[in-house]
Amino acid sequence: MDDSKKRIITEETLKRTVEKMNPVLIKSLPASPEEILPYAQRRTDPVISSNLSSELAERMRQSRLSDEDYLATLFLSMYDAFYDKASSMSPTASVLIAQTGAGKTNLRKILLQRNPNSIIINSDSYKKFRPDADELQKKDPTHFGALTGIDSYDHAKNIVDFATSHSYDILIEVAPSLQQGMIGVNMEKLRQCQYSTRFHVMAVGDLISALAVHLRYENELSVSKATGDAKLTDLKRHNESYMAVEKVLTGLDPATISIYRRGTDLESRRPMPIYNPALSPIQILRGARMASNQLYINDGFEKDYNLILEAMRRRNAPQAQFDQLANIYKMYENYVEQNVSIEL
Incomplete structure (x- = not known):
């Protein structure tokens, strides 16, 4: 596996894709389809976390979109991301770093208030534009995030490359990887394009964020009929x-x-x-994480866990989701046994 090997979608595919799409949307893109095409690059042999099973890794490869669907999804994502935004004379990059479920959305809102002109780079937000999003969600909601991950990360890379090449302010949300680091963040290109870059990190305990992934998922299912908008992150991906x-x-x-x-x-x-x-910063991160876990153990975990369990039983959730929730409860039991105690 090698993330550096990429290929570009052909002009013939571009022509077929544009012919099938809404011409008003195409005209509203931040550049012409021909100008965007060089940025529509796909990894030929993407790196997949070794924490995931070989069976799931193979399913992820098989779930990749065709070039035509990939390009259409990219155009829809760019229309959404660049709507009513303008390039900047002194571009800035805000990199928001946290594990999945840590509450990046709330911090993103604060950063956007400071600079509403920022282009949001968030791989999860592109998944809903896939033509097969609802189908994949219904077929395997537990692994929807993983099955759509390869293409959504490539879409994020395409969009951030276009944005930085055209001097847009950017806000990149990153749930980092042990193997790939800050996925989608090219520090060398940011320096070359003379970006002023800052890193904003959510310090949240793993017990909180692991259960928050399930809380968010249950809430999304209860309020949205568009199942492609709901995503349950795999616990192994969260831990990584x-x-x-x-x-x-x-x-x-x-x-x-x-x-x-x-x-x-x-x-x-x-x-x-x-x-x-x-x-x-690392010392502050460690202390805040431990303190937040301890607070959650003392007040909150059992209540949230039981709410999730009840919601899953009502909708007859897949066994894989019950298994994942049980593993989170084991994390909780381990923390209780260790009697975690720290004062920040």
Whole structure:
């Protein structure tokens, strides 16, 4: 497997794709389809996390879109991402880093308030534009995120490459990987394009985020009939991204890193920055993670777990989802046994 090997979609495929799409949408893209085509690159042999089973990895490869569907999904995603946005004279990049389920959405809202002109780079947001999104979700909701992952990461890479080449402000959401690092973040290109880059990190315990993935999923299913919008992240992928956060921070300039904790109910769940000049960003990250896990163990986990379990029973959830929830409960039991205690 080699992420560096890529190919470009042909002009013949471009022509067929454009002919089938809404001409108003095509005219509303940030550039002509011909100008976008060089950015529509696909990995020929993508790296897949070794934490995933070989059976799931093969299904991920088999679920990749045809070139025509891939390009149509890219155009829909770009129309959505670049709508009413303009390029910048002094481009900035805000990189939002956290494991899945850590609450990146709330922090993204804060960062967007500071710069509403930013192009949001979020691989999850492109999945719903796939023509087979609802079908995949109904067939295997447990692994929907993984099955759509290869194409959605490639779409994110395409979009960020176009945005940086045209000096748009960008906000990149990253659930990092141990093997691939900050997926979709090309630090060398950001430097070459003279971007001012800052890193914003959510410091949230793995127990909280693992269960939050299930809470979010149940909420999405209850409020949306568009099942392609709902995604249940695989626990192995969650755990990998949790471990990878600290790894990707190593080597970054500490002056460019901001660490945030989850806000309390009294703080309207608004992420709050943590300031402690006596500690490094990684030390702050570790302390805040441990503290948040301990608080959740003392108050909140059992209630949320039972709410999820009841919702899953009502909808007769697949056994694989019950198994994953059971593994999260084992994490909780292990933390209780260890009697985790730390003061930030």
